Amino acid sequence: xxxxxxxxxxxxxxxxxxxxxxxxxxxxxxxxxxxxxxxxxxxxxxxxxxxxxxxxxxxxxxxxxxxxxxxxxxxxxxxxxxxxxxxxxxxxxxxxxxxxxxxxxxxxxxxxxxxxxxxxxxxxxxxxxxxxxxxxxxxxxxxxxxxxxxxxxxxxxxxxxxxxxxxxxxxxxxxxxxxxxxxxxxxxxxxxxxxxxxxxxxxxxxxxxxxxxxxxxxxxxxxxxxxxxxxxxxxxxxxxxxxxxxxxxxxxxxxxxxxxxxxxxxxxxxxxxxxxxxxxxxxxxxxxxxxxxxxxxxxxxxxxxxxxxxxxxxxxxxxxxxxxxxxxxxxxxxxxxxxxx
Amino acid sequence: xxxxxxxxxxxxxxxxxxxxxxxxxxxxxxxxxxxxxxxxxxxxxxxxxxxxxxxxxxxxxxxxxxxxxxxxxxxxxxxxxxxxxxxxxxxxxxxxxxxxxxxxxxxxxxxxxxxxxxxxxxxxxxxxxxxxxxxxxxxxxxxxxxxxxxxxxxxxxxxxxxxxxxxxxxxxxxxxxxxxxxxxxxxxxxxxxxxxxxxxxxxxxxxxxxxxxxxxxxxxxxxxxxxxxxxxxxxxxxxxxxxxxxxxxxxxxxxxxxxxxxxxxxxxxxxxxxxxxxxxxxxxxxxxxxxxxxxxxxxxxxxxxxxxxxxxxxxxxxxxxxxxxxxxxxxxxx
Numbered sequence: 001x002x003x004x005x006x007x008x009x010x011x012x013x014x015x016x017x018x019x020x021x022x023x024x025x026x027x028x029x030x031x032x033x034x035x036x037x038x039x040x041x042x043x044x045x046x047x048x049x050x051x052x053x054x055x056x057x058x059x060x061x062x063x064x065x066x067x068x069x070x071x072x073x074x075x076x077x078x079x080x081x082x083x084x085x086x087x088x089x090x091x092x093x094x095x096x097x098x099x100x101x102x103x104x105x106x107x108x109x110x111x112x113x114x115x116x117x118x119x120x121x122x123x124x125x126x127x128x129x130x131x132x133x134x135x136x137x138x139x140x141x142x143x144x145x146x147x148x149x150x151x152x153x154x155x156x157x158x159x160x161x162x163x164x165x166x167x168x169x170x171x172x173x174x175x176x177x178x179x180x181x182x183x184x185x186x187x188x189x190x191x192x193x194x195x196x197x198x199x200x201x202x203x204x205x206x207x208x209x210x211x212x213x214x215x216x217x218x219x220x221x222x223x224x225x226x227x228x229x230x231x232x233x234x235x236x237x238x239x240x241x242x243x244x245x246x247x248x249x250x251x252x253x254x255x256x257x258x259x260x261x262x263x264x265x266x267x268x269x270x271x272x273x274x275x276x277x278x279x280x281x282x283x284x285x286x287x288x289x290x291x292x293x294x295x296x297x298x299x300x301x302x303x304x305x306x307x308x309x310x311x312x313x314x315x316x317x318x319x320x321x322x323x324x325x326x327x328x329x330x331x332x333x334x335x336x337x338x339x340x341x
Numbered sequence: 342x343x344x345x346x347x348x349x350x351x352x353x354x355x356x357x358x359x360x361x362x363x364x365x366x367x368x369x370x371x372x373x374x375x376x377x378x379x380x381x382x383x384x385x386x387x388x389x390x391x392x393x394x395x396x397x398x399x400x401x402x403x404x405x406x407x408x409x410x411x412x413x414x415x416x417x418x419x420x421x422x423x424x425x426x427x428x429x430x431x432x433x434x435x436x437x438x439x440x441x442x443x444x445x446x447x448x449x450x451x452x453x454x455x456x457x458x459x460x461x462x463x464x465x466x467x468x469x470x471x472x473x474x475x476x477x478x479x480x481x482x483x484x485x486x487x488x489x490x491x492x493x494x495x496x497x498x499x500x501x502x503x504x505x506x507x508x509x510x511x512x513x514x515x516x517x518x519x520x521x522x523x524x525x526x527x528x529x530x531x532x533x534x535x536x537x538x539x540x541x542x543x544x545x546x547x548x549x550x551x552x553x554x555x556x557x558x559x560x561x562x563x564x565x566x567x568x569x570x571x572x573x574x575x576x577x578x579x580x581x582x583x584x585x586x587x588x589x590x591x592x593x594x595x596x597x598x599x600x601x602x603x604x605x606x607x608x609x610x611x612x613x614x615x616x617x618x619x620x621x622x623x624x625x626x627x628x629x630x631x632x633x634x635x636x637x638x639x640x641x642x643x644x645x646x647x648x649x650x651x652x653x654x655x656x657x658x659x660x661x662x663x664x665x666x667x668x669x670x671x672x673x674x675x
Binding site for chain 2 (some may be wrong): 008054198200205226250267271280282284285
């Protein structure tokens with residue numbers, strides 16, 4: 001997998017902080033470092049999984065990429081298809097300039113019950129993006145929306161119904177149809193299947209994979225369910241307290257878990273297979289607060305292998321090679337732990 | 342002692358009545374909860390698993406009724422018919438919390454934000470034991486320490502908002518365990534928690550089972566949790582038990598088409614990208630417009646005309662029972 005791949009998004013040292021304010025004058029007393037220095041390349045046509053526990057900043061990262069939350073520092077460079085649009089740092093764009101790029105980048109939200117306006121019909125909800133991007137005639141909009149609903153395996157005439165008439169799985173498919181309506185290149189799926197029952201989850205996952213093949217999409221798949229990421233993703237980035245601690249190809253990550261956090265995370269997932277019982281590494285304590293993250297490696301207070309260096313120096317995300325593939329990990333002790341795994 | 346039946350439910354039917362319509366949420370379920378064992382109840386949302394738990398605890402809303410069947414609690418002093426007790430009666434209030442305890446799904450809403458954690462745990466001790474206030478406090482601190490909460494003395498005086506999700510759930514388990522109940526009912530105790538915290542909670546529940554011989558009824562929708570914790574499994578669909586058996590019966594030799602489809606529809610960790618995931622077509626039916634006969638027949642690949650009659654429960658082995666007309670034909674395809 002070393003052939004030159006086409007980069008669609010480049011994140012460089014991306015930081016998103018939220019200011020904490022206190023007192024009468026609302027002075028800034030601290031920052032929640034939700035996303036704290038992320039470097040990542042996203043390739044065209046891949047499915048990148050972002051996993052981690054709640055509060056690790058994966059949703060903030062997803063929203064920062066779409067500029068729904070403006071990042072505090074860093075660059076997000078968008079590379080258009082076949083080099084026509086050139087490279088643009090989206091963090092420098094004004095809201096008005098951003099409009100053109102919103103067409104390329106879309107999002108599917110977690111909760112299908114709150115992401116559709118209950119007072120609008122499906123047609124009403126789905127026609128807004130089309131209007132914005134220049135489909136003037138209503139007849140044409142109806143045709144496009146009908147096609148979209150068919151693309152997500154719903155019936156054409158559902159467009160005149162209201163959201164309450166649909167089940168969770170159907171609503172999530174409508175959410176996907178809305179994201180598809182402007183023909184984006186990249187879709188951020190923020191916990192898109194987490195709220196669904198397992199039998200429905202499989203339907204939506206298959207739909208997402210079909211659409212990817214047909215429309216040559218790129219997904220950033222944010223989830224906490226590592227069984228789903230293994231099934232759907234090409235590469236997985238494991239996040240902890242606003243940083244990426246490990247980034248690797250999916251098979252590679254599951255076979256060679258280098259970072260102690262990834263090892264613990266993967267071992268604590270209950271597996272629906274009686275023959276595949278693994279020894280569980282139970283982490284003590286909770287995720288520390290992102291307001292005062294621990295010094296050095298953010299994981300060191302919970303790490304079984306922690307040494308002195310871990311509490312003083314922040315490990316960089318460095319490249320190692322496992323099984324002939326690129327593998328990035330940020331841990332001082334990787335060589336020690338590889339044998340322990 | 343392990344394996345002795347602690348509570349038996351026979352042909353239980355719980356119906357809800359709203360707007361002159363009747364929702365048969367639990368429609369004839371029978372099972373036993375055994376001492377020192379974990380019984381897992383699995384199913385999708387709306388299948389009646391939580392209602393079954395609330396029925397045992399007599400915590401149902403007022404618009405519902407136990408229509409038929411019996412819930413028998415095998416106490417040391419003799420059997421007690423829970424279904425015949427008054428919901429707010431003295432006897433039920435004595436059993437609830439001391440003999441049968443429950444852990445709820447959402448630790449964020451199950452605790453009262455205006456009382457300290459210590460007070461809330463101490464409350465059940467106050468009503469169910471005759472310990473002095475001082476002894477109660479010592480016991481609360483002890484319970485919190487056992488649950489792995491650091492600095493229990495200080496933490497007992499804190500309010501729920503200072504606790505993280507995992508710690509609140511541990512406080513709830515401490516509360517449930519305070520009177521050493523014989524039966525612990527856990528309704529999706531870890532659904533709202535992260536996997537690493539979930540692993541901590543499961544370790545605790547396993548310890549309880551081994552040390553105190555507590556009978557555990559665990560409600561979940563996650564087959565992974567079942568494989569991890571269960572001794573016995575019940576699979577529910579639309580208010581009925583479709584299949585029940587030991588964890589080996591259900592996960593290795595599933596017979597009912599719904600159990601099979603459910604197991605085929607989940608990605609399993611460690612099986613890689615090429616695993617074949619089959620979704621179940623359609624969606625769970627509206628509880629007010631139920632299909633006739635076998636509830637799963639509209640979504641079932643093996644359904645025939647005979648399925649429009651409700652299948653009887655059949656025992657395949659002593660532990661393994663299934664309710665399907667065609668389970669024999671289906672297993673021949675393997």
